[in-house]
Amino acid sequence: MKYYIGIDLGGTNIAAGLVGEDASLKNHLSIPTKSGRSACEIVRDMAGLARKAAALYGIDWKDIEAVGIGVPGTANRDTGMVEYANNLGFYKEPIVPMLEEELPGKPIRFDNDANAAAWGEYLAGSGKGSKSMLAVTLGTGIGGGIILDGKIFQGVNYAAGEFGHFVIDRNGLECNCGRKGCFEAYASATALIAQTKEAMKENPDSLLWELCGGDPGLVEGKTLFDGVRKQDKTAKRVLDRYIEYLSAGLVNLINIFQPELICIGGGISKAGDLLLKPLKEIVDREDYARTSRVRTRLAVAELDNDAGLIGAALLKE
Numbered sequence: 001m002k003y004y005i006g007i008d009l010g011g012t013n014i015a016a017g018l019v020g021e022d023a024s025l026k027n028h029l030s031i032p033t034k035s036g037r038s039a040c041e042i043v044r045d046m047a048g049l050a051r052k053a054a055a056l057y058g059i060d061w062k063d064i065e066a067v068g069i070g071v072p073g074t075a076n077r078d079t080g081m082v083e084y085a086n087n088l089g090f091y092k093e094p095i096v097p098m099l100e101e102e103l104p105g106k107p108i109r110f111d112n113d114a115n116a117a118a119w120g121e122y123l124a125g126s127g128k129g130s131k132s133m134l135a136v137t138l139g140t141g142i143g144g145g146i147i148l149d150g151k152i153f154q155g156v157n158y159a160a161g162e163f164g165h166f167v168i169d170r171n172g173l174e175c176n177c178g179r180k181g182c183f184e185a186y187a188s189a190t191a192l193i194a195q196t197k198e199a200m201k202e203n204p205d206s207l208l209w210e211l212c213g214g215d216p217g218l219v220e221g222k223t224l225f226d227g228v229r230k231q232d233k234t235a236k237r238v239l240d241r242y243i244e245y246l247s248a249g250l251v252n253l254i255n256i257f258q259p260e261l262i263c264i265g266g267g268i269s270k271a272g273d274l275l276l277k278p279l280k281e282i283v284d285r286e287d288y289a290r291t292s293r294v295r296t297r298l299a300v301a302e303l304d305n306d307a308g309l310i311g312a313a314l315l316k317e
């Protein structure tokens with residue numbers, strides 16, 4: 001078995017894990033990023049954690065084939081530079097050359113963290129066995145990854161797959177990217193929570209109030225799904241409308257890419273069939289290729305946070 005190290009550099013934590021060539025994750029270590037520190041200090045921590053992941057599993061460092069990093073920003077794969085990473089305060093930091101100095105002789109690969117996670121799901125999760133897959137992650141915003149013919153599609157600026165920022169309502173809600181009506185302003189977890197709170201204000205007798213202990217500040221994505229399971233009418237209305245937004249974006253993506261699979265991740269995807277079943281109905285009705293024999297599948301991400309480590313470890317040169 002050949003072994004690789006995956007590193008997931010986040011704004012809150014740095015995670016690392018040893019990954020086998022069969023895309024199995026052997027361990028998962030994590031330390032606080034303490035962002036705001038210099039790239040140099042953070043890189044030194046990443047190198048230390050990488051060596052530790054190998055040692056803890058009893059693998060000699062010289063037997064590690066390569067190290068891969070997923071970064072929360074624009075990863076320029078030509079220069080090995082993080083062009084910009086907001087929550088690390090990084091602007092043009094040459095992460096790869098720096099890590100090469102810390103880990104001499106090891107090939108270092110890197111990509112955006114959303115791409116790394118999509119690649120992990122593609123290799124070892126719900127995308128296993130497919131040739132083309134889109135990953136759509138419903139979180140604070142909407143993250144994305146595009147895999148076509150077995151390769152991550154980067155785009156000319158290494159910034160492809162920003163699914164959160166295509167417009168579904170030209171005169172819609174303002175988005176923090178400067179446009180109006182972006183997909184993520186309607187279909188991210190943040191948007192779902194805002195829609196839930198809005199509906200609660202208008203429906204003081206909704207069960208949702210009880211489910212968040214009377215404090216709208218405690219509403220999570222899960223609160224809404226709990227309400228739907230308990231047959232709350234307000235919750236059901238919010239979900240129906242949310243699914244219309246989400247399906248609008250997904251059908252757009254299907255019409256552009258016709259992938260074999262769309263892998264839906266993020267906390268909200270845990271709602272499983274409550275989300276997937278109505279989504280599939282709309283997609284079945286609206287997909288441009290709806291009369292075709294082969295259809296795009298919708299599936300929930302299977303690997304959670306492990307996807308980022310597995311994908312990073314097994315990034316190609």
Ligand SMILES: [Zn+2]
Pocket residue numbers: 164165166175176177178179182
């Ligand atoms: Zn936007």
